[in-house]
Amino acid sequence: MSSKDFLTTLYESGISTEELRLLYLDETVGLKIWDEGVGEFDAKPNPYIAYSHIELKEALRALPPGEAWDYDREEIELTRQALRVAERTAIEALTTATFIALGYSAGSKGKLVAITPDQWRFVDLDFDQGVAQGEAAHYAGLKCIEQATLSKEDQELLKSALTLTETPQPPLSPFLSFFTVGATCWADITLRLVKDNFVEVGGPAKKVKVNLDSLRLMNKTQQKTNTSFDLLLRIGKRPGVTTAYKQQISRLRKKLRTSLGTNEDPFSLHGKRYTSVFKFIDDRKAADERAKADAVHVPYDDTQHYNTSGGDPDRSYDDENDPAGEWLNEHGG
Numbered sequence: 001m002s003s004k005d006f007l008t009t010l011y012e013s014g015i016s017t018e019e020l021r022l023l024y025l026d027e028t029v030g031l032k033i034w035d036e037g038v039g040e041f042d043a044k045p046n047p048y049i050a051y052s053h054i055e056l057k058e059a060l061r062a063l064p065p066g067e068a069w070d071y072d073r074e075e076i077e078l079t080r081q082a083l084r085v086a087e088r089t090a091i092e093a094l095t096t097a098t099f100i101a102l103g104y105s106a107g108s109k110g111k112l113v114a115i116t117p118d119q120w121r122f123v124d125l126d127f128d129q130g131v132a133q134g135e136a137a138h139y140a141g142l143k144c145i146e147q148a149t150l151s152k153e154d155q156e157l158l159k160s161a162l163t164l165t166e167t168p169q170p171p172l173s174p175f176l177s178f179f180t181v182g183a184t185c186w187a188d189i190t191l192r193l194v195k196d197n198f199v200e201v202g203g204p205a206k207k208v209k210v211n212l213d214s215l216r217l218m219n220k221t222q223q224k225t226n227t228s229f230d231l232l233l234r235i236g237k238r239p240g241v242t243t244a245y246k247q248q249i250s251r252l253r254k255k256l257r258t259s260l261g262t263n264e265d266p267f268s269l270h271g272k273r274y275t276s277v278f279k280f281i282d283d284r285k286a287a288d289e290r291a292k293a294d295a296v297h298v299p300y301d302d303t304q305h306y307n308t309s310g311g312d313p314d315r316s317y318d319d320e321n322d323p324a325g326e327w328l329n330e331h332g333g
Helices: 003-012 017-023 053-062 067-095 117-121 152-165 227-235 243-259 286-294 323-330
Strands: 032-035 040-043 099-105 111-115 123-126 131-134 138-146 190-194 198-202 207-211 267-270 273-276 279-282
Touching: 003 099, 003 111, 003 152, 017 067, 017 138, 053 067, 067 099, 067 117, 067 123, 099 131, 111 117, 111 138, 111 152, 117 123, 117 131, 117 243, 123 243, 227 243, 227 273, 243 267, 243 273
Parallel strands: 190 279
Antiparallel strands: 032 040, 099 111, 099 138, 123 131, 131 138, 190 198, 198 207, 267 273
16 A cells, blocks of 8 residues: 555544544533532533534624623633643644644645644644644644554554654754753743844753744744744733734744743733743843943033143153154154
8 A cells, every 4th residue: 555545544534633622621611500409519511512612702702791691601711721721632642643643735735644743843733623834834634543543554654654744843952941041940931132133041050042043033034033023022021912812822832842842831821811931031222221321421621621642741752762752863853
């Protein structure tokens, strides 16, 4: 069987990304109502537990105003939270190769490919639509296969297919990681922007100065900072950014995690606002401002006589034992 036929057969037996998410969804999530008869809280069936993000949004929009529907609003929000947890777990399953995703690659002219586990650090996966997109990759029509269900022969064939479609990623800076700066979490980290597109990454043990490209915050084509950098500036300053930037935050999160070699989340969600867990300092203008502060301004006083030659005006240089003094003596200066 050719590699193409093998992947097609495998693809046809796969599950959708929605079904993958459902495997990790806590279906017990929902409101609990006090039952007077038994004297305890009784779990109420959640009518929205099988809904997608799009369906939840439409259901929330369709609810009539008023307190009578507050329970439904709470159920919808609880379901949204459960979906996000399930999606993080599903991504972890793809990253660790518990499941392998297959899809049609825009970079391979629509060819069906097996997606390597490392790719999930660089793309955003839309579970509802079954598409994944990043700066250098775009996959559609995704289906997932659990590796443990495959025979050893099929696992070897799949491994070969993954090797063929593997996309090398730019190497991380060998000097930059949680380990090298002595950090165990993002709260230990300080990102300090300095001049000329450099950033100082500080931790409990040391500070490392690297180019912004080491954090994937540069547009290499235009040789300037990219939109993720612009978002970092906004989220690094309180009160952060709203959940309207969810997709952009997801991309920035992947870049920072990958750049520092950690799975820790650099952002926290407070209500409807994302803020940075790490300390952020924009020090790009600090050097210029310090130079201005150190400069001493002496006002010119036209009542004073200033010696612009830099020497003593009353001193005779005729007897100086140097070439200039010799010339003066010889020419009667």
